[in-house]
Amino acid sequence: MVPKKNQFRNRDIPAEVLVEGIFKGDKALLAKAITLLESTRPDHFEKANSVIEKCLSKPNSSIRLGITGVPGVGKSSFIEVLGSLLTSLGKKVAVLAVDPTSSLSKGSILGDKTRMQSLSKDLNAFIRPSPSGSSLGGVARKTRESIILCEAAGYDVILVETVGVGQSETAVHSMVDFFLLLKLSGAGDELQGIKRGIMEMADAIAINKADGSNLERAKLAVVEFTRALHLYPPKENGWTPKVMQCSASENTGIREIWEMVEDFVAHNKESGHFDQKRKTQNKNWFLQTVDEHLKLFFHQKKTFVEAQDKMLRAIDENKISPFYAAKMLLDDVTKEL
Structure with missing residues (x-):
């Protein structure tokens, strides 16, 4: 039985209560379970593991979408517009956003709910900011486990936003089905198109803030990045990475990007690469x-x-x-x- 509000305010919530609440889509208990995962207390480890094991047993058909890009590229704005589109289509969306932790104060702002005010009020959306802590690459230590819990809670699309610095791209790429790289035009970003690494990992590139006086530069950036992608060997799954443009502020190009993600998933499920990548994710985990x-x-x-x-x-x-x-x-x- 899911506990009444505040029933366990002053004491630990039993693992079975957390699991039952997660299965019923209780956001408060889902958040408490993620907090349990993030705890470094030894006595919390077995309890957290019990919750994860039970959640792993629940079937799901989710899509894990990683979104990365340099600070200032507009990741939070993009995610809010994309998340709102998905909920309007009847999907439940979970956003796992990782905030950078200060090496001096050891603190994090955790302001994603503030930046995504509209989406945070959506009944079909769940936003969980987590501090990156000392994790390499800006992906929180328990992000993978959090994905499992969100899937067990019935969320259809899991959006993982990274800090966008260091090795975050590699870290998030290892835990998602589709990897989206956000770029800017007119900021010298076009020159990065000839570099390996991040470009090779991307399943698609979206040129954000393609609006106003920046629209023509965005179109040029699409051409430049498309040319750059042709320099790389084809992906094992046979997918050809796409380059698109969008504007989160004007809500343009977002629907087309989601339709592309759906095409990608359908393509990979048909070829068997989708399930194979999930197995690889578990091995990396x-x-x-x-x-x-x-x-x-x-x-x-x-x-x-x-x-x-x-x-x-x-x-x-x-x-x-x-x-x-x-x-x-x-x-x-x-x-x-």
Whole structure:
């Protein structure tokens, strides 16, 4: 039975209550479950794992859409317009937005609900901002698990917004079905079209803010990026990445982009690549979780922390190279295992 409001305000909510609430689409309990996932308390780990395991067993037909781009490209505005379009089509939309964490204050603004005021009020939308913390690439440590919970709650489309800096593109690409890269025209961005990496990963490129005096530059950018994409080898799934233009502020081109995503999904499901990529996502999830727990395991060992501090002092005094210090540290600690 789903608890009455505030029933568990001052104590932990049982895992079975969280799961039942998630299955019924309760946004409050979904949010509490994601908070549980993000907790670093050891006693929360087993409980969170229990919730994830039960949610994994629920069938779903969701689409995981990753959206990235440099800060200022208009990701939040684009997502709000796209999300509103999807809810108008009868779909339930979850937005997992990752905010950068300050390396100094360790804080995050978490202002996505403020930036997406209209969508945040939509009954068929769920917006969850999370701090990136120390995660590489600006994707929150528990984003994958959050996707699973949102799918179990009945959300048809999961939009994952990244910080758009560092290795965020690689991180989000490994957990979504479709990877959309937002670009700007008239900001020197066209020159990035000849670079590998991010361009190779993109399933589509959208030139945002294609409006007003920027419209002609946007059309030119579409041509430039289309030419650049032809320099790359074809994708294994046979999909040819598209370049489109849109304007979130004028709500133009958004519907066409969604129709393209639907074509992509249909194409990949027919060829079998959709299911294959989901299996690859799970393998990556496993490997990265192993890495995460190994790191956590070592940093919780007192002997490792003490040995690490000793090596840091030696490095500071130029008595040893960082590379050799790392090898010695791991050699000494692994002898205890």
